[in-house]
Amino acid sequence: MPPEYPKADRPPVTGYRVLLPSQWEQIPLRRGTEGAVRRILDAAFSAIPDNAPQDKIGPYKHELERRLRAAVAQAQRGNALDLYLPVKPTAQVKLGASIVVSEELLRRHGKDAHPDDPTQVAIQLLSQDGDDGGDWSSGEIDGALAVRREHVVQGDPVKGIELASRRVEYIVSVPDDPNRWFISAFSTVGDGDLRDDLSEALVEWFDAVMATFRWRRG
Template identity: 45%
Template sequence: MTDRTTTAPHGYQLILPPEWVRIPMRSGTDEAIRSIVEDAFATLPANAPQDRIGPYRREMERRLHGAVKEARRAEALDLYLPLERMHGIAVPASIVVSEMKFPEQVAVDPSAVAHRLLESPGRESETSVVEVDTVRGVRTERTVAADAPGGGELGSRRVDYVVPVPNDHGRWLGIVFSTLGAGDPGDAIADLFVELFDAMMSTFRWSRS
């Protein structure tokens, strides 16, 4: 049996709702996108008009590749996206999992990293210490303001979990959730998605076998 107290995990597991998909960033990205698109259109009748299906298929591929491009800017390990509508509304949302590093003198002490994050500007009233699969981490929730008119960046609701990788000095995981809600990051749909994300994080487990 693997000793959880001394063995560093080689990965993690996260249980997803049926409407969510995972896109790996380091390998198999294009294959995952093709599979997601094929599955999304697999239930259509064989005689469905291709001239009507084609534009929707291309738009889905465009959105998936766009989301991957953004995730790669964050040096992500994995990207998670919801594909189905919630209460008839297509809600833009994503989860990005990436590795993080802190200065060695800080990273040796998880409590020091948590303290640093708790003191970060803008996080004082929105940050709390959490436990993720028995590991102490930090959860931050905030609303990111929209750009000035014409800036192109919409306001979003964001929740970050920052957790040290057990028995692997200096390595941390950042799990970042973001949603626009149904057009307002403070609306009920955004609240519902934040609750869903926290429920998903309660299923997070380190993989050692």
Template identity: 40%
Template sequence: MLIPASFVASEPLEAPAGNVEPEAVLIDLARDAEDASARELDGTAAVRTLRKLPADPEKGVEVPSWRVQYTVPIPRSVPAHWLTFSFSTLAAPDMDIEFTETLVELFDAVMTTFRWSYA
């Protein structure tokens, strides 16, 4: 069975603004998202967002998709750096919505295993 999904981890991203506290950034991310929740990744505050995107045939997107993203600051990084972990899956009309929800739950389960490792 072909599963139309992807899981991507970003490179460390430098914060675009100077001395903004990570908590303020997380609050802004949650405020701007349609479905957001506070999470914790290995003891570090994070935000999880879920976006359900409709099909857009004018842009060549024939089926809707779901996108889950975790955003977390890297502890003790100066200047502040961030990581994002993204999961996307197509919600094709012939797929059971429960299957899509199960894929999202699987990604969430994977994210509970995240651990920081320093060289």
């Protein structure tokens, strides 16, 4: 068990941790990115059967690497911290899903804005309920104020978004740093239907993952 500190004496937040199944791999996006990408590709290529048709292997490898690097590049354009991908099939089903972790500075706007009150930022976020068809709710994660948003994002090839996706975002106030917010965004294309049983199950799974979220301090 980590030591307990009085609030005023707590070490600052330096990171986070969540529990994910072994099928998922983390790709850090600030440093160590290329090494993680190569490990994932090497593992995938090594799983190709020896008797696979040689004329199929080259195009398969090329497309797999293209898709992986495109996902990494898109997350990096958003200045994200980490990208998580299900690189191994689960129960023989290959999941079209991802988790992108980032952080942003969010402030309350308006003449009565107070930079030290995350609650007011959360209220502003929640007031957007229904503006884009999304669902917003609030709660607490590891002692921190959190806002949950669930919505559908349409495909936009111009922005590199090939398919529509169902997304769930947890926007969490970083303790002792009122303007800094941690964001964990899950996205899935389901089985082609964003409200099918697979999508519903994956959204519930991500909510369970976020229940394991803990801050890393010091």
